[in-house]
Amino acid sequence: MKRVLPPLILIAVLLGGWEIACRALAVPPYLLPAPSAIATAFVGAWPLLLASAWTTLSTALVALAISSLIACALALAVSLNSQLEDAVRPIAVTLQVTPLVAIAPLVTIWAGIDHPGRAVTGLAAVVAFFPIFSGALTGLKAADPDLARLFDLYGATPWQRLVRLRLPSAVPALLEGHKVATGLAVIGAVVAEFVAGSGGTQGLAWRILEAYNRLQTAKVFAAVLTLAILGVALHALMELAERRLLRAWRGR
Secondary structure, eight states: OTTTHHHHHHHHHHHHHHHHHHHHTTOOTTTSOOHHHHHHHHHHTHHHHHHHHHHHHHHHHHHHHHHHHHHHHHHHHHHTOHHHHHHHHHHHHHHHHSOHHHHHHHHHHHHOTTOHHHHHHHHHHHHHHHHHHHHHHHHHTOOOHHHHHHHHHTTOOHHHHIIIIIHHHTHHHHHHHHHHHHHHHHHHHHHHHHHHOOSSSOOHHHHHHHHHHTTOHHHHHHHHHHHHHHHHHHHHHHHHHHHHHHHHHHTO
8 A cells, every 4th residue: 555555646636636727727628638528538438448458458469479489589599609699789779779660661561551460560579579688688698607607617518507507597687678578569569550550450549540530639548548557557467477486486
């Protein structure tokens, strides 16, 4: 309660001030709806928002799984060869800093205009790739030097060193990378729906665009609220999984 109560009080104060300001200043609903109007729109469109949230969530989870497999495999290969790391890391960084909207048209063309879901999944996977790759590579290279010397002393094979030393030491960084990538996958899915979607995906981004084109600002806020709830829930689940896995890792 000590952690939950303060933010709830702050949110209640902000929403109350927002409601009072909208009513006192007679702000047009299409410009800035009051929280009560947003709540009404949220309740009224809940079934549609729930279906769209599932579409966005499933896209983000598929993208996260794809990026996790590719990033972990690549980080493992790179960690075993310093020259390969020097070759791959600049490309990974370049891919990370390139704006998603810049490569969205290319990915849409490659995935096929008639398959917007593939493009959205691919773009979300691109966004989620770097945190997992960076976390896995950092963790694989963060083995305790004293333990490494002990493995040398006992003549451990490269395979034994990898399985019994480097992979276990990479667990905390790998979990942190996945936690960051989970939020980025959702963001990437939404941005990709904005850029590459054509209504075929019917995710939350499409609901935002649909309401925006009709000047239904309360519905825009309702879709954004749904997206915020989805992001917070995913982050909380990842934090819970991280705590439990780290507890098991430290007690091994």
